[in-house]
Amino acid sequence: MTRKKIAAGNWKMNMKHQEGVILISEVVNMVKDEVPSTTTVVLCPPFPHLGYAKKMLQSQPNIFLGGQNCADKASGAYTGEVAAGILKSFEVDYVILGHSERREYYKETEELLATKVNIALENDLIPIFCCGETLQQRQSGQHFELVCKQLTASLFHLTPEQYAKIVIAYEPIWAIGTGVTATTDQAQEMHAVIRKHLAGKFGELAQSTSILYGGSVKGDNAKELFACPDVDGGLVGGASLKSREFANIAKSF
Numbered sequence: 219m220t221r222k223k224i225a226a227g228n229w230k231m232n233m234k235h236q237e238g239v240i241l242i243s244e245v246v247n248m249v250k251d252e253v254p255s256t257t258t259v260v261l262c263p264p265f266p267h268l269g270y271a272k273k274m275l276q277s278q279p280n281i282f283l284g285g286q287n288c289a290d291k292a293s294g295a296y297t298g299e300v301a302a303g304i305l306k307s308f309e310v311d312y313v314i315l316g317h318s319e320r321r322e323y324y325k326e327t328e329e330l331l332a333t334k335v336n337i338a339l340e341n342d343l344i345p346i347f348c349c350g351e352t353l354q355q356r357q358s359g360q361h362f363e364l365v366c367k368q369l370t371a372s373l374f375h376l377t378p379e380q381y382a383k384i385v386i387a388y389e390p391i392w393a394i395g396t397g398v399t400a401t402t403d404q405a406q407e408m409h410a411v412i413r414k415h416l417a418g419k420f421g422e423l424a425q426s427t428s429i430l431y432g433g434s435v436k437g438d439n440a441k442e443l444f445a446c447p448d449v450d451g452g453l454v455g456g457a458s459l460k461s462r463e464f465a466n467i468a469k470s471f
């Protein structure tokens with residue numbers, strides 16, 4: 219069983235056009251020189267960057283593009299939304315779904331996310347499905363149950379063929395953008411629980427699922443996190459906006 223090692227950068231709502239051009243060209247050069255081709259690098263910029271970014275990545279075999287979200291509808295009169303099929307037509311390969319910021323600020327529910335997962339898969343996008351608990355939920359000992367419930371609600375209806383395409387990102391909300399990183403023990407413990415839960419439904423396939431850790435990953439903590447047996451990479455926010463930092467993370471496997 220080999221699992222894909224993935225360093226995914228979530229730019230969130232940052233970077234103007236020219237800043238994006240510079241960041242991508244620097245990342246391309248660093249990845250080309252320093253990151254083995256066995257590592258999958260995914261850049262998830264805001265939607266308007268995707269078109270030119272694709273052109274800049276044309277000859278990069280291991281750098282892919284991802285959306286930060288997609289609509290729960292195929293097409294039509296949904297002003298301001300971006301459909302999975304539109305992302306695919308720009309040769310985007312991944313889409314982040316269920317990020318805690320989407321769940322919190324845009325009230326995305328588990329049911330809605332199940333629909334988005336379906337529509338992403340129908341359009342041949344690979345969902346990076348995010349799950350994670352708040353500090354209060356962890357402190358009251360509900361974190362394992364809560365994360366497993368998020369996975370059950372939005373993924374357990376999938377067929378094995380569909381499930382095999384999913385990437386998971388465990389992102390404890392208390393570690394996102396706070397500078398506080400989960401300890402390696404906390405990350406490994408949760409990743410093992412997640413894999414076991416997924417195995418309960420999808421059996422052996424769960425051994426091939428890449429489970430990324432997200433939450434204040436940086437160049438100087440990525441190595442120890444990625445060394446955990448059930449941590450297969452990172453979903454990186456703030457540090458993905460700095461080429462040197464992000465490339466250091468991508469070469470930490």
Ligand code: PEP
Nearest residue numbers: 394395432433434455456
């Ligand atoms: C994220 O937004 O997915 C994230 C993990 O952010 P940060 O790395 O800044 O904590």
